[in-house]
Structure formats: C-alpha cells, structure tokens
Amino acid sequence: MRFAAVALGVGFVGTILASNIQGPNAASAESLVSAMRPSAEITGSIAPAGAKAPTTAVRLIDLRNGATCKMAGPAEAAAGFRRMPIGPDCAASPELARVAYWKTTDDGALIMADSGGATVLQFIPGDGVLFESVYPSNALITIVPARS
Numbered sequence: 001m002r003f004a005a006v007a008l009g010v011g012f013v014g015t016i017l018a019s020n021i022q023g024p025n026a027a028s029a030e031s032l033v034s035a036m037r038p039s040a041e042i043t044g045s046i047a048p049a050g051a052k053a054p055t056t057a058v059r060l061i062d063l064r065n066g067a068t069c070k071m072a073g074p075a076e077a078a079a080g081f082r083r084m085p086i087g088p089d090c091a092a093s094p095e096l097a098r099v100a101y102w103k104t105t106d107d108g109a110l111i112m113a114d115s116g117g118a119t120v121l122q123f124i125p126g127d128g129v130l131f132e133s134v135y136p137s138n139a140l141i142t143i144v145p146a147r148s
C-alpha cells in the first residue's frame with residue numbers, strides 16, 4: 001500500500017511539473033530545477049576526478065601516533081611510481097615506514113608501495129584535506145598541504 005501512495009505522489013508531482021513546463025511557465029520550471037542543484041561552494045570543495053595531484057610540499061600525518069613529516073608532493077600520474085624518501089619523523093609510523101614508492105593515478109588517487117611494489121597505503125582526494133587513506137581500511141593517515 002505504501003508503494004502505491006509513493007507512486008501516486010510521484011505521478012501527481014510529475015503531472016504538476018509537466019503542466020508547468022508548457023507555455024510561459026517554462027522559465028519558472030527551469031529555475032526550480034536549477035535551484036535543486038548543489039552550489040559550487042559545496043561541490044567545489046572536492047577535487048574533480050582526474051584533477052592533478054599537488055606538486056607543492058605536503059605533510060603526511062599518522063593520526064594514531066602523531067608521526068608527521070613534510071616532503072615534496074607526488075608527481076603527476078604519467079610519471080608512474082617514484083621513489084618516496086620518508087624522513088625520520090615519519091619512520092615512527094608503522095605504515096609509512098614501509099613505504100618506498102608512490103604514484104598518483106589518472107582518477108586522482110595516490111598509491112604508496114613497499115620496495116617490492118606491493119601496495120601499503122592508498123588514498124583518495126579528500127574533502128578538507130589533500131588525501132585521506134582508504135586502504136587498508138584501518139589506516140588513519142592523512143595528507144595535508146605543508147605550511148612554510
């Protein structure tokens with residue numbers, strides 16, 4: 001019964017919208033649709049897929065033990081895996097201490113691998129941070145822009 005009520009409600013709204021689109025009210029229907037889109041202020045906070053990774057300095061932070069270090073940002077996706085010199089400050093992080101290489105991908109992700117090429121950490125572009133960890137699921141590491 002609930003499904004029928006929802007279908008009836010959707011059908012009723014569709015009928016109203018369809019009748020409003022005809023004639024001089026088309027502009028008001030168009031403004032209604034544009035008002036339903038998220039603002040650039042909301043959607044602009046997340047980098048679009050394919051956005052280039054930052055080439056400036058970044059700060060890696062292990063949120064479990066506070067280990068943090070500053071380094072040059074990752075290279076563009078076309079560069080492939082590049083050596084990632086982890087500083088002594090980040091060596092205190094068990095996950096970061098295993099990292100030897102890193103690369104960005106075409107979809108904006110960042111992959112960190114050990115000396116054998118196995119993925120240690122994987123990140124996606126973050127909202128409010130440059131990257132946030134997604135693999136392994138229990139990793140609590142983030143990457144933010146480094147301050148001078």
